[in-house]
Amino acid sequence: MYSLNKKNIFVVIDSIFPQKDPFAFRNAEINEYIKIIKNFKAYSMPIIYPDNDAWFKHSYGVSKLMYKDNKKGYTRHYPKNKKSIEYLDINKKYKFSLAYTFFLGETYTLLPYLESNEIPFVFVLYPGGCFGLNNIGSDKMLKKIFDSPYFKGVITTQKITTDYLIQNKLCDASKVEYIYGGFVQFRKNDIKQKLIYPTDKKTFDICFVAAKYSEKGRDKGYDLFIETAKILSLKIPNIHFHVIGGFNEEDIDITEIKNKIHFYGYKKPDFLVEFYKSMDIFVSPNRPSELFQGNFDGFPLGIDAGYCGVALFVADELNMNTKYIPGEDIVIISLKPQEIADDILMYYNDLDRLYMLSYLGGQKTQALFDLDKQISQRINYFKKFATIEFGKNK
Missing domain, CATH: 3.40.50.2000 (Glycogen Phosphorylase B;)
Known part of the structure; x- marks a missing residue:
């Protein structure tokens, strides 16, 4: 040496x-x-x-x-x-x-x-x-x-x-x-003008973004996301679901929603800033202690999405939230697909409230994660x- x-x-x-x-x-x-x-x-x-x-x-x-x-x-x-x-x-x-x-x-x-x-x-x-x-x-x-x-x-x-x-x-x-x-992977000047439904686009878009570390992505709640998507697809005709990360159509049966779900794999920042401008809601029903004893994620997941003005609908099973105001700049969800779907439907039926939450959440995330x-x-x-x-x- x-x-x-x-x-x-x-x-x-x-x-x-x-x-x-x-x-x-x-x-x-x-x-x-x-x-x-x-x-x-x-x-x-x-x-x-x-x-x-x-x-x-x-x-x-x-x-x-x-x-x-x-x-x-x-x-x-x-x-x-x-x-x-x-x-x-x-x-x-x-x-x-x-x-x-x-x-x-x-x-x-x-x-x-x-x-x-x-x-x-x-x-x-x-x-x-x-x-x-x-x-x-x-x-x-x-x-x-x-x-x-x-x-x-x-x-x-x-x-x-x-x-x-x-x-x-x-x-x-x-x-x-x-x-x-x-x-985050962006600066404020990277963010694109948000597309508003139904004025700027014809679909209501929900995304799930996560790496795959376990079978069916249980730690990140991918299984719960798919179950929620199946419920919502029966309620909102023009809804579409978008998955970025380590998941594909083989992980969980998606036959019921195969024409409404899109898989992209892992993507770089230049793709994501374009992608997020069209997204209405980011969903993360993540579970702690799935990968090993005491394992947990940071709160909130989805800061890249939130930074770009996508409404964050995220779980908080360990009560980690200290910075956001639920119902004002973030939505805290349960781990029950029907309840997650009900939360999304409530905001779908009150788009002004949804986009105000998106805006305030974006402002909060940009300040915290500058x-x-x-x-x-x-x-x-x-x-x-x-x-x-x-x-x-x-």
């Missing part, structure tokens, strides 16, 4: 960045750091397995061959960022001023490497990523990270996470930084531990 002296470099180490087809929140966040921080580098994580104390066994990271292919695709979209991205070499001893990582599972897997290189680090504890409430395995992993002499702090994005860490004495409160929210606001809060936190040099990244 030989030394690579980069003491003044602030880095992100990530398992999926860069992506061959860049999309989603990590891409948005890391690109901002590249753009505005002069002494910043993004490192792609090699394939690393966790130690035997982890409650999961899968690896994180990519091979160097895949990294090269991903970077080639990524730089077609962001050619100016090429020199700011490297592959983490486990045979080198790095001396970074500060490393920043995402999620529990990924950070835990990197922990031995960070410690052997004596790299101070902070991480963001998003929901998901092997983090579970009242999950013994998850708690042990958290404690091991928090006890590291190189751990400097953790960013939490949901109040439920902040309370859990502090009330269960997993982490000293002084090392927990609560920054609500996350990253990209510059999210970035500045994080950078101010990083500055407690490292020198951040602003300017063009070379």
